[in-house]
Amino acid sequence: MESVEAVVAHIQALSGSHEEVADLHSLLKQSEGALRSRAARLGPFLHQLDPSAHTLGYLFLLEAYSSRPISRELDEKILPFIVGFINSCSAEQIRLAPEKFISVCKSLKDQVMQLQVPIRGITPLRTAIRKLQTSSEQLTTLHSDYLLLCLLAKFYKAGLSILDDDIFEVDQPRDHFLYCYYGGMINIGLKRFRKALGCLHNVVTAPMDALIVIAVEAYKKYILVSLILNGQVPPFPKYTSSTAQRNLKRHTQPYIDLADCYATGTFSELEACIQTNLEKFQSDSNVGLVKQVLSSLYKCNIQRLTQTYLTLSLQDIANASQLKTPNDAEMHVLQMIQDAEISASINQKDGMVSFHEDPEQYKICGMIEPIDSLIQRLMELSKKLSSLDEQISCDLAHLTRIGKERPRLD
């Protein structure tokens, strides 16, 4: 067993070129046990090493140091080490030992959570993610931790930059669930309901062998968000796993009742339904969303009215959407006009609202931009899709499977 000093010496010596680093790596793996046993005393040695040059070695030492059970005063000391390390480490060396890096970051996250200052962990983790990712389309385990910290710190905008990257490569399917779930929650917090729906949809329809609790929670939020956005809950698409299709509905009964009540369209029934299930909503901490569902019922009714009427008195609007007074109706309509959900004008003298046709004429030059960019994006996506298709067709496992089935078909 080598002593720590010897290890440190090796590190300092062998952190030059790639081959040396590879040697160092194997050495370090061998001396892992030694490092762990002497974890408590590793603190001063860390000062001798430079994080950017001796990243790999630093990483091993740090990991050993932070993996033992930590008490409170030591937290404070480790935190700056880790943060400094993350900020200055070199990306290629990290990728040689990704699990170690991930565990270091996880311990960072645990510590900030214990210290109840999640906001301190946000920037370091973001840097960590960028360094760990091979391409911006890759999902790492750190993504979900990062989003969790953003949620806890209520610092939603920070999560946006990570969320806006499209993810196509996933290392561990487990990461994907948490990532999409937290992503959905952040989008709900930012009121980007369409994106939230997309994230939650991914969780619900992901391939699942056994029922995952995250999927159940995600499905509950999915029902609520689709009620707010579209007024109805779409059925499961074909590609949902059978496990999900069979089991999700059983575990989310109160929400399904809510959706049925919503479909009938009467306000009082919906309120009654919410009251009966209030404790369940509270235990799932979905009460805020449920309240938003309630207020969206009015919007749904008013939007239906725009299809039928050209002008309508405020009194009639109030009657048709079960609001109490014409003033309430006016407030709602005003709000919707401001949010650009309907196009209308209120004539206060007569107490009339005139609904206009969608003013978008698709005639101005400004329309070309979005259409063009959409077409470009779609073309890229199609290319990706066809290359994926080719890959799978040439894949060995796939071909053997097809080959096995063919004699059965003949």
Next chain:
Amino acid sequence: MQWLRYGYRIRRSNKLDRSREQKLRSQHPAILLGFREAILSWNSRRRVKTREETMDEGVVVGAPMGHEAMCSNGGAVDEPRRPPTSRAGKGAAGGELMDVEAYAALYTGRTKVARLLFIAERCGNEAMQLEALRMAHDEIKKAEDSHLHREVTAKIGGRLGPRYALDQSWADTVDRRADVRKEKLENELNGYKTNLIKESIRMGYNDLADFFYDHGQLGDALKNYVRTRDYCTTSKHLIHMCLSVILVSIELGQFMHVSNYASKAEQTPEQLDLVTHSKLRCAAGLAYLETKKYKLAARKFLETGPELGNNYTDMIAPQDVAIYGGLCALASFDRTELKNKVIDNINFRNFLELVPEVRELINDFYASRYASCLEYLEKLKPNLLLDIHLHDHVETLYTEIRHKAIIQYTHPFISVDLHMMAGAFKTNVAGLEKELKALITDNQIQLQARIDSHNKILYARHADQRNATFQRALQTGVEFERDVRAVLVRANLIKQESILKAAKKP
């Protein structure tokens, strides 16, 4: 896109604004209504006809009361509408009750009894009920069904005097006679079966089935009629069998059989005589009516030839053909078909003669006189509710006709004043608004319009194709993007999972 713009211009020039119409209406009623005719028929691509022409085609020499009656019916008059001829008109007008005797005189056989019993059950009027039951009782006494006799006397309950009480002795005689005859027939049949002569076996089964039919055992009758099928040699036999099966099935209410056998009979290679043809068409139409396929039912009834005459009174009267055919056609045909198949149909005209209300009502609908059309419908309604085949379809047919009338009314105009429209449809503005709202939001009905609730005007709305196309294209693009991204992620997930699984295996 020249043609598109051209067509758009034509459509625009054909629309009338309501205020202009009012001015014209006061000056030149005939011209204006002719104009409206032109617009309505432009879309059917026919030449323009004036109002007088269309009126003339509907009126036939035999019923001179048509024109005057229409004019006199402009107001809310409900005088009795008996035609001058002595033919029994089915269904009197307004508040007058149906003439049960005249109605029953149209039918013979078991259907007469069944209809009378139905009337007795459904009508609210005690006098009419007793009348119907009395006639049913008389009819039953002529026949040999003791079960029906018991039923009717139970329903009468002694209200008509001792003559209409349960005649046990008669019932017993009938039953005994029946037993004797049944044995005889069965023995004969067994004899024929041992002899293996096809024709006599067929006759034997037929006689047995007729016997069961007379005694009200319809299930057995049907069974035996169907058994004769194996022994039918000529197509005449086949047709006879089909007709009998149809008759029994109608009474049993098994309309699947009716349509099957009707089509079977029509497919015989031999040329059918016209009467049989008409009978089969009637039967098929009835089957479609009961299964709510109103368009097909209307077509079948309209194809029935006048040779039907009084040949099928043991199932349906020619007045019925007129009523069923007319109402179903109104509810389900579009304008061109209505014109071609009903108004211009010479054969069907003979049937319409028998029920002048239906003829008037169809003409009114075609000429856009909706108020009087709906009035006729209301007058006919109480009698139709007593009809054994039509009663549960009356509501549906009436709503359909009303909806069609509303849509047709609004079709030629860009804007319609709701007060005038309410007057034309004899309702108030609030009710009309509700109806219109239901029609607009219901996507099945193509009423493209919007209501201006402040000024109470209905504006037609024509979908802007260009905008709609843009919207759809963008929408599809966005959805495609979302779906493809999801697919890529999922594919990756599955790949990773399978790699993991493969790695786990030793």
